[in-house]
Structures are given as structure tokens and as C-alpha cells.
Amino acid sequence: MGSLSDFKKDMKETLTGEEVSEFDDIGDVVIEMNDVTFGYSSGGTVIRNIDLRIDRPGLYCVVGPNGVGKSTLIKCMSKIEEPTSGDILINGRSIRTMRHKDVAKFIGYVPVVSKDVFSMSVLETILIGCQNRRSGDSDESKMKAVYKVMVLLNIQDLSEKLFSELSAGQHQKVAIARGLVQKPKVLILDEPTANLDVKYQVYVVELLRALAESEGMIVIMISHDLNISAKYAHEVIMMSTPGVIYKVGPPEEVITKENIEKVYCVHCKVIDDEGVPVVILGQSMMDEFGNID
Numbered sequence: 001m002g003s004l005s006d007f008k009k010d011m012k013e014t015l016t017g018e019e020v021s022e023f024d025d026i027g028d029v030v031i032e033m034n035d036v037t038f039g040y041s042s043g044g045t046v047i048r049n050i051d052l053r054i055d056r057p058g059l060y061c062v063v064g065p066n067g068v069g070k071s072t073l074i075k076c077m078s079k080i081e082e083p084t085s086g087d088i089l090i091n092g093r094s095i096r097t098m099r100h101k102d103v104a105k106f107i108g109y110v111p112v113v114s115k116d117v118f119s120m121s122v123l124e125t126i127l128i129g130c131q132n133r134r135s136g137d138s139d140e141s142k143m144k145a146v147y148k149v150m151v152l153l154n155i156q157d158l159s160e161k162l163f164s165e166l167s168a169g170q171h172q173k174v175a176i177a178r179g180l181v182q183k184p185k186v187l188i189l190d191e192p193t194a195n196l197d198v199k200y201q202v203y204v205v206e207l208l209r210a211l212a213e214s215e216g217m218i219v220i221m222i223s224h225d226l227n228i229s230a231k232y233a234h235e236v237i238m239m240s241t242p243g244v245i246y247k248v249g250p251p252e253e254v255i256t257k258e259n260i261e262k263v264y265c266v267h268c269k270v271i272d273d274e275g276v277p278v279v280i281l282g283q284s285m286m287d288e289f290g291n292i293d
Helices: 004-016 070-077 100-104 122-132 139-152 168-181 198-215 226-232 257-264
Strands: 031-040 044-054 058-063 085-090 107-110 186-189 218-222 235-240 244-249 266-273 276-284
Touching: 031 070, 044 070, 044 244, 058 070, 058 198, 058 226, 070 107, 070 218, 100 107, 107 168, 122 139, 122 168, 139 168, 168 186, 168 198, 186 198, 198 218, 198 226, 226 276, 235 257, 244 257, 257 266
Parallel strands: 058 218, 058 235, 107 186, 186 218
Antiparallel strands: 031 044, 031 085, 235 244, 266 276
């Protein structure tokens, strides 16, 4: 595995290849969520009155306790779910008026756990991500792009293995590769470090940050690790009950003792490590009956 500086140095060559993708012509992307609410008829409201604007490249980490609607937020942003009310705009255009194929030209979505259980090889699985690249791309160009992404994620030795035979961690890395190879301007990932050991958690998040910086991409990921988010995110989006955005901003403004204790209901200390907040967790504020002290 290379260092973060190696990622930045090699990212342009690794992810773009020799041919220019149609996505290079899209330019900067602005995503706006205006008073967005989503709920299921049988399960009540999941997120409510969300106002959010993401208008510059960077790594954005969405954090918050279980059940506050983090996955629903990014699914609405990707047009996987349709808001109950409110609107989501991509470069000023409502996604309600856009086909899924049109949204996919801007946004690539990587789920937390792939549900693909069919017997395809890793190579074939990642090739599926090439469907949103320029239609005139040659098979050789697509194969080259797939191989470069596999090398970047250190999964080239898995190319001939069946996807259904992989471990959970390997599944996740292949899913990330499939998202990267389609080369969108916005990459949205639901817990991309799930099922990975610490070494690869750091590796993947360093890679995503480097990708955002070198390619001018917006990378949005859900994370349950406040310290990884604090170290690598350009901005943190903290969600809280009842499905609202509690705070948005740089890590040092969002990952604070006050915010963590309020949102997560756990005592903590937050210390400064050369400008990076480091969270030291203490006791839960909940008693044995689930009541908050």
C-alpha cells in the first residue's frame, strides 16, 4: 500500500486512463436538499426538513447514531428513494425530473453490503460499473480502467475469483472499485469501511480523500468512526434524532465534546492533536432501563 502522497501523485493516471470520459465535461456539481422529508407509510418519518448544500469538492463524512436516517439521506440524494416532500437539485435541476440514468452520470452509489450473490467473477462485477462511462469507450479501454482500479485497491489477485466466494471485506472493496470505475463527479458510499480491518479502513479513507482532492470530486461517505471522520473529512455532517441534521462544518467545529454528548448520549473527552480532534469515549449516559441520565 502506498502513502497518501502516492495516491495524490498517481490518482490522475490511475483513474482517468488515456481516454477522456464524458464525465470530465460535466464540470463542478452542486447538490442541494431543500426541506427534504422522507418516510414510509408503515414506519413513520425517517428524515425530516433536511436543508443541505454541497457545492465544492471534498470528502464529506455523515455521522450520527443508528436510526437517525444516514442511509436514507444518501439514498434520497442518489434517487434510490424519492422524498415524501421537499426537493433535491443537481446543478439546479430537480432530480424528480431526471431519469435514474441521468442521475447516474453525476452520482455513483456504493451500498454498504452488496446484495449481488450471482456467480460472476470480480472482473465482470467491476465491469458493470463501466456502463456509465462514455458509450464509445473500447473494450480495451474499459478493461484498462478496471485493472487500474483493482491495482489501486490491491484486489488484482481476485480478478478471476467468483464474487460470491469473497469475504465480507473483499465484497466491500470490489463494490468500491465498481463505484470508482464509472468515474462520476459525486461518489456516495454507505459505510465503505464496514467489515474491513483497521489497516484497510485507513487505506480506503485515505484513498477516498485523495480521490476527492486530486479529481475535484465530491465524495460522501457514512461513517461510524468519529476519529477517522475527524482525521480525514474536509467536512462532517452530523445527524441526530429525529432524523435531522444537527451540525455541518469542518471536523474541529462538529466533533466536539458538547455535540457528541448531546447527539450520542455518551460522556467523552475531545483532545486536540495538531488541529485534529481526537475522541476519547467515556461512560454511556443511559441507565439499565434505557433512560438518559
